[in-house]
Amino acid sequence: MATESTDLPTPSVADGTASPSVLVVLIVRNGGAWLRDSLAGIAGQTYERLGVIAVDCASTDGSGDLLVQALDEERVIRLAHDAGLSGAVQQVLEDERAQEADYILTVHDDSALAPEAVARLVEAAEGIDVEDVGVVGSKVVDWDQPRALVDVGSSSDRFGHPYSPLESHELDHGQHDRVREVLWVSSAAMLISRAAWVRIGLPDERLGSSSEDLDFCWRARIAGLRVLWTPLAVVRHVGASGKSARVGESRRPHRRYDEERAAVAAILKNYRLVSLLWILPLYALQSLAKVLGLLVSRRFDEIRQVGGAWLWNVVHLFGTLLRRRRVQRVRRVRDGQVHRYMVPGSIRVRRWFEALGRIVPGDVDVPDDEDQQEAAVPLRTMASSAVKTHPVAAAWVAAIVVGYFASKHLWGAGPLSGGAVPAMPDSAGDLFRELLAGVRTTALGGAQAASPALAVLGSISWVTFGNPDLAERLFLAALPPIAAVSMYRFLLRTTARRVPALLGAGLYALSAVAMWGFSEGRIDFLVGFAVLPRLADRIGVALGPGTPKRRVRFMVGTGVFLAVGLAFWPGIVLASAVLVVVYLVAPEQRRRRAPGIGLIIGVLITGAALVFPLIVDLVQGGAVGLGSRVGAPVVADLLRLVLGPATGDWQVAWLLPALALAGFAVVDRARRHGALRFLLIALAGLALAWASAAGWLPQQFSNAPAYLALVALAYASLAAIGLVSVLGKMRGTSLGLRRLLAAVLVIGAAICLSLQSLLAAFGGWAVGDNQLPAAWPIVAKDTPPGYRVLWLSGRRGEPFPAPGGDPSGVAGDGDATLWFSITDREGVSALDIGRNEQGAGYTYLEDVLAELQDGSTTHVGALLAPLGVRYVVAEEDVLPAGVRSRLGVQVDLDRQPAGGLEVYRNVDAIPDAVIFSDEVFAEARRSGDLSAATAIEVTDVSQLTPVGIGWDGETSAGGDVWIGDQYAPGWRLTAGGESRPLERSFGWALGASASGGGMVAVRYEDQWIRTAEIAGLALLWLAAVWITRKPARR
């Protein structure tokens, strides 16, 4: 083979008449597979004044010899290493034959020029009356499928990340065919003018082949040179480097590293100082957010790449600054003029959604023939083309619109309150302090460990500038979409179809029980609701026909999900247990159950280990913490997933069970078994939910919200399976019941989703800004602080008025049944997420309430005094008549005027930590006798000052120290120079004689146990996260 022109072209620009000379720089590295075509392309050029010099970058596949054969030895420069584009061009320019060239044309060894390519490139550079053209790019098409476009001129965002206007596998219909100014073009066939390389120098050799062309063109722009793209010059391109298709080349796993590194370098070099002052910090913040996102998704390798990219830039800062100096020295235009060729934000948002669409399915395998199958669905004409082609992106847009309106109430100046939303502490540090504390600082105290969920809440609070309230709002707003995504992934695996999976996910996230959780601000429930589909997915895999490939990773990964659910909402164990039982009773196929059961046991052990302090407390409390007392036993409500009065409890909620039943009725044979399993789950969940609400189950197994969440999952799954069956089989089906059901199913799903979305967007929520009862300040603003609130209700299954939260216990029976809870004066606290109320203090409280109901005392206030209860609060008119009348005759409980609430102030209340000298109290404290306690009337008390985990105080005449927290060994009193352990008082609290007087200090001395627990827990989580880390995306 030989080229038509073997000599270097004569300079012609000077006289302005001859065609400009072009020197092709063919860059070769192990490109033997395509080199012949590439050389043929060069040889076939119609442009006359063309020279070629090839640079062989240490090829080992014989490409060098091929070059010599084709071009002769003198036109082949052999390098001992891979010098890249920059090195190759530099080598060529150092050759004296290149000194006279008007243009150089970089051509990769995997690029084949169309015959007219060079002529068209030169024509674009010189023949269309555009001045100062520095770079011209060509239309790059796929090597094997020339109709598929690869590059039509590209752009970038402000941070130097490349952006192509092309869709994936976009076909060429001439839609881009006009000469355009762009930010950068591919170096696969890039024409560079002499002015360009003289003025701005060579590409930055440090950046690598994937990024140097963007940087080079950007610099050309800064230097006032135009970068054009012409559709008339066509080049086929393999993209061998990106595909790791070269001989001896393994796939590069560092795409993010390359991109980040080049972006930072480009920012540092190419922006003016004024721009740099805001761009660089902004980009640093974005990188931080990126790292956090990657951290959450356990993509540690990519975190390493991002960190490495920044580190590289630090190490190479000097070289970057030198290059910056040169860039800025030749600057002719402002940054704003370059920005015109960068992408606007709206395009980035669209791309982000598309990326989400790719990311969300995760590891789920979707059949390749899905499009073809969907093409057979006649009902697809009902959907818009946008939804058809990008259903996930469309769903995201819809979710954001609904989410925007639905969460509008969350954003205000006042604190988030109302419903059952827990009060957040003042700072993120408080969350971590509670997590690390050896004793509980809320409710009745004790040695109960805080949930690891506080670490999550604390971290989010830290990210939101140390504002836990903002973190709570964000968390609450994010949980329903997360639940939808989680359900979508589950259904995608179950149905292998995107549209039904999306509809099912929507039905799940907009179900009445989900809206109830959101309306009431139940962060704990919503976390469980979001995790449940993932657990269902994993349980299905564990007990399904196949076996997970990496058993340990699978086990630990599922254990992590279980632990997250447990940490926030222990009730998830009950829901998961039902799933396991149903999967065992109705397995997918006949297979040995032992391996699956083994996996499930492993998951249980892992999950328990990851929250082990919580598990210890659960076990000590007889597992009553798994239960919940929320939910009324109204079958009609439970069937439509309604747990109580809340947005979403309207009659439209019937649509979901109706859709589930219709879905079950139309399901095809292949999915019948799966549908039957979901029907079983739904029926079991409903029965258990009712039994829980009606009180027929032991408290350990009573959790109506958990079972209803399961029912919601089953309903949505049945509807999705039914939709898949219907959408896949409608062609050729005659008009009949089945077709009617299909229409009902589709229209019903659409109506259900639309109405629920409208309700979610415009309905009122219990939670919001300042949603506390008007009378609440009577209770919350009393002084001195250090008191508790006893909440009472006679209404089964309903939460207390805000901020009372849910009942934690029940006392009495029949019409006099009382549901109760005890909180600090702030109400239910976020510090107690995942933690239940248990211990001897609650038994004492039950005894006191039994006395109230019995009517044998008029000194209930005195009995409540040791508990630190200063207020008894109930919603107006919900107390049983007998209880109200008995409260009314208590000597020491004065009803306060409080609209909407019944508030009784306990005149005998004592602060939670005091020194006193009252013989009656001291005697009662020691004996624990309730009768003796009725005479308590402590008037001379000195309140202790909280100091970390403990209290300080002073007494002149001795007395008794009283701490109204549940007993825990490890508490010691130092008074009068003596140290002694605090005794158990009233059978549940802490007290001791502080004889001698003087300074008094109460300290907890078993803190080291908790510290060791947390350290162990941290190690376990690190190990779990490392085991389940995800590979970097390529």
Next chain:
Amino acid sequence: MTDAGRAKEKRARGQGFFALVALGGIIVAAVALGRLGTAPTSAAEGGAARSGSWYCPHGGGEGWEVRLQVANPGEEPVRVRVASFGEEGPAGEPAEFEIGARSVRSINVPADALGAGAMVEYFDGFAAAGWVTESADEKDVPGGVAAEPCTRDVGTRFLLPDGTAARGEDAYAVILNPFAQPAVFTVRLYTPGERPVETPEQVLRPHHASAIHLNEFGVLGQPTVAAEVKVSVGRVSAATLGQTKGGGLRASVGVVSGSPQGRVLPGGLDTGTADLAVMNTTTERIELEAHSFTGSGDRTTAGAQGQPVSPESAATFRPLTTDPTTLYVAAANAAIVTGRRTSGTDGDRASTVGVPYGTTGPWVVLPAVGGRRPFDTRLYISNQSPDVAAEVTVTLLGAEGVSLGRDQQRLSLKPRVTAYVELPHEAPHAAVLVESTGAEVVPAFTSYSNDRTGYAVSVGVPSPG
């Protein structure tokens, strides 16, 4: 259709049928579960903490003497705390003491103004409390005596039926607020044939007592002035205090609601006449049903039986009584609120609102005897049952360390018969515990001073047994 197609169709129908069966099953289950209802809860046993409180809005005046009587009918000592309140607030520190088993203890409390009251709290057991008031002698007119058990009632509404503002009578409502929260109240006055009158809203500070002179609210001369105390903030306890120009004194605690079953109003040692005051706070006319349980049995009460009481009004009837007579008064389709004013032989009067019909014992009856003069006292006991005889045991509860000799008596009462028991002279200040088997009874002490100028009636209070 091919065989395969038919099979497919059949399967599809089967699936639909199965779905219908599931729907049917759900509906049946829903109905069944709805009928099953909720599970009974296992409640903790109450009764370990036995304590209570009595409110004694006794009132007072210059030179008056008020003695609280606290009786412990149980077998274990009881701790008692007594706090007094007046128009200026708490009257000194609360007194705390212990009462031994089966004994009674008296304690004088401050009562130098009309607004005066006390609260008696008992702990770790049960104690009953009542008061005896003796007004000061004025020139030749000896002071009167009033006795009344304290009330356990405290609330936002009190009904005081027995007031009168007839010539020579002064009617007061004594309001007691022993609690730590202010009380805001009005008093609505019901009279015969007139529209009710309401007093301006008044604030009673915490731990205070006050007295409202009912005569001052346009009801002067009315033979019946029934009062309804309505509390809008806080809670109070209330009683009437009536004074006559002749030195008579009577007191009667209020009730918080009417009695649908009627009320039983014991009495005795009287002159043979009684004023039966009835208040009707409803908007409907009521008609009385009145019976007398006499020494010989049940008979309708002439002068009261069948008498109407207009809506939102009060009326006084004068039934004829013999000694002994216990009145039973009810109203068809209405909860009755009534009081019995009984005249002594020489100016003094007594008053009681009795007890709701059907109230069960055992009963503790507190002394109705003043401390200034020697008194005779009788215990009247009435069998409420229309057809069953009652076997009654009366046990004396004397002061600690005082031997009463014959400390227990037994008697048998025919249905609806009232009888009395003479108590030993050496125990005028003793309380009694009245227990019955067979039928429920209602006991009351009546007392006369030896000079016949002091007369008082004290109805028993039920004890938890």
